[in-house]
Amino acid sequence: MSTDSAEITDSEVESFRLEGYLIKEALYTTEEVALIRAVAEADPRKDESHGRGGAKAESRRSELWSIGNAGPKTPDVLSPDVTYDAICFGERMLAAQSRLLLDNAKWPDDSLTLHHRKFILKDQLSYQTPEQDETGQHGGNGFQWHQDYWYWGDYTKTGSDAYGGPGRPYPDLLIALIALDEHTWNNGCLQVIAGSHRHRLNYRAEQWGERHAIREEVEELMAGGHEHVWCEMSPGSVVFFTPETLHQSFPNGTSDPRWAFICCFDTMHNRPNGVTDRRKPAVPWSDNLLVDFGSQHLRRLRADT
Helix, strand or coil, rough: CHHHCCCCHHHHHHHHHHHHHEEEEECHHHHHHHHHHHHHHCCCCHHHHHCCCCHHHHCCCCEEEEEECCCCCCCCCCCCCHHHHHHHHHHHHHHHHHHHHHHCCCCCCCCCCEEEEEEEEEEECCCCCCCCCCCCCCCCCCEEEEECHHHHHHCCCCEEECHHHHCCCCCCEEEEEECCCCCCCCCCCEEEEEHHHHHHEEEECCCCCCCCECHHHHHHHCCCCCEEEECCCCCEEEEECCCCCCECCCCCCCCCCCEEEEEEEEEEECCCCCCCCCCCCCEEHHHHHHHHHHHHHHHHHHCCC
């Protein structure tokens, strides 16, 4: 991956600030994507995540595989998370996140810190219960229109986010979704509403704790000229979007998997409410370590099976 092709240009920054999202094509190479996917396939923790409960768990394989957070550290080839660390802390990811997220004029000496990371596993949707479906494939469900800051911000004014953790006082976070398969209209790719990050919408709370946009408000936005965008991407491309950008996805009704790796970064000025801030700035790793350490990680995983 050349430095030039990975760089976020001034025009891309301008577009991102206006639209609330940016698709960066081929940020990761074919070799890197194949390696990330192979590591994920071989990692037994993926299968353990499939047994979790939660919303609509009876009708789907678990689609979200959260990887434990990691603070800044010296690269450790023996870590069970080394491939995922190399993605998040690689120079190109941190450079892109810094370019799009940090506002050093407003927050001098600000820096990035990892908020969370996870895999999205969207296999073909199964409407059978886990007991009925011998293949064990229950994934592929969709998500309705929502803004992520509804979950991470202090909307209740109690200091907590939607999960009971410390809420963030500002929506100064950035999500990067890396396509590991073809993401298409047919298999339910991510959709966004351009410019919706400039509108803080209301939500309705659902039975399982999910928070969905009120349909009339979404329709009003689109009627007012905000474009509904389908984020169709090839493997290795990345869509960056803000936590206030309205987004959704459709169920995967095809036999083509739609996997993605998400890493979300926070800003150091965005201190969690009501707790001692123990976060540390992210430390960049060489991009070469993704293939180097990731290949060793994959060999260890395959040797353990």
